[in-house]
Amino acid sequence: MHKDRLVEHFRKFPGIGPKQAERFVYFLMKQNQNFLDNFINNIKELKQYSIKCVECERHTYLSTHNPNEKHICDICSDENRDGATIMIVEKEMDIDSIEKSGIYTGVYFVLGGHLPFLAQDPKEYISIESLTKRIFNKIKNNSLNEIVFALPVSDEGDNEMEYIKKVITQIVGMDKVKISTLARGVSTGLEMEYVDHDTFKYAFDARK
Numbered sequence: 001m002h003k004d005r006l007v008e009h010f011r012k013f014p015g016i017g018p019k020q021a022e023r024f025v026y027f028l029m030k031q032n033q034n035f036l037d038n039f040i041n042n043i044k045e046l047k048q049y050s051i052k053c054v055e056c057e058r059h060t061y062l063s064t065h066n067p068n069e070k071h072i073c074d075i076c077s078d079e080n081r082d083g084a085t086i087m088i089v090e091k092e093m094d095i096d097s098i099e100k101s102g103i104y105t106g107v108y109f110v111l112g113g114h115l116p117f118l119a120q121d122p123k124e125y126i127s128i129e130s131l132t133k134r135i136f137n138k139i140k141n142n143s144l145n146e147i148v149f150a151l152p153v154s155d156e157g158d159n160e161m162e163y164i165k166k167v168i169t170q171i172v173g174m175d176k177v178k179i180s181t182l183a184r185g186v187s188t189g190l191e192m193e194y195v196d197h198d199t200f201k202y203a204f205d206a207r208k
């Protein structure tokens, strides 16, 4: 049934359960055609105008569309930032919160997902190949001092971090590079997406 297919779409959204997905579909049913057409067009254009940074894999939304452009985002291209420190995060929203704190001056890498336990093929879930390539290039150019892990504090997050550490140490000799993890302290269950200034400052200053 058509309605069920739509419910399934919404269920794929982060944090949306079956009830909520159904509520969205009933909401759409009540809207007029003009609303629905606008909604569809905005979704269609999203992909055309969003572009991924070739350095950090962060998606940004541009007002103009140039499919041939090799996009480097405003953070990666900012010469005042410390390109020798890379912070590994799961998603773009994490960067937004960390940037708001104004404490971190290095660059980022967005994994673009999280690694479930017993994942058969990790590269289906996270951008591990681009990450190793980026780290490899930075080490080759002698421009990497530290890799900071800012992944979710959970068993799954820890497992993901161990996996990434293993891969990057296997591929590139890591003897000259410091690998650190944000301190956990009081805030177990720390979610980067919702981190506030003080919590991030503590977690970053006390990283080890």
Ligand SMILES: [Zn+2]
Residues within 6 Å of the ligand: 053, 054, 055, 056, 057, 058, 072, 073, 074, 075, 076, 077
């Ligand atoms: Zn970037």
